[in-house]
Amino acid sequence: MKMLTISATVLAAFLGATAADKGAIFIDLQPKANQKLSENFHNEKFEGNNLSKLPKGESVFGEVRFKIDEKMIQLSSKYVEKKPDKVEGIKVDRKIKKLYLLHATGFGAFGNLGDPLYINDGTAIGKYTVRYDDKAEEIIPVVYGEDVRDWFNHDQMKLAPRGKVVWEGENDFARQFGAKLRLYMTEWKNPFPNKKVVSIDFGRQGESVAAPFCVAITADE
Secondary structure (H helix, E strand, O other): OOOOOOOHHHHHHHHHHHHHHOOEEEEOOOOOOOEEOOOOOOOOOOOOOOOOOOOOEEEEEOOEEEEEOOEEEEOOEOOEOOOOOEEEEEEEEEEOOEEEEEEEEEOEEOOOOOOOOEOOOOOEEEEEEEEEOOOOEEEEEEEEOOOEOEOEOOOOOOOOOOOEEEEEEOOHHHHOOOOOEEEEEEEEEOOOOOOEEEEEEEEEOOOOOOEEEEEEEEEEO
């Protein structure tokens, strides 16, 4: 009898995909998206500074299945003036138990305390506003050092207690600085799973140099 050998890596990927598929709903960001993954991020002069190597289509990151499209949502900052402070009305229109946010921020980890591109841990940089059909809302905070960090790992992979690095990669621009790229996943449990979520707003907070961005959102029914 011929035996089939499956590597631990392949088995883990298969088990992760199986778990992630159960009840997964992809929230479509494209109607509100404003940044192509293949375009230069944060400054047109930063040639090769993009997420073009992030796999497109459905992929499992951190045991959750996400759908990666051509564009994402990029918010503004002191150094990203052509993007909005807030994007409203990301359509959901269903009851959900959880949200999984695939996101990060531009800037924050370069230099040390006092450097203009450095952000102190605990700084509020953004928020997701979950809006229900009864007009109530819940806030999902985005705090630097807690939920996300700079997508460039200048800080040599410091942890973010509420966030989890689920993808690491590179691009030509980051390679010049000896840096890698990273994306975080935040899991949010809906306190009112029996109420319909109409939409989600994504906005920046505070006056830091952070330029938060969201690549994909998956919901769990």
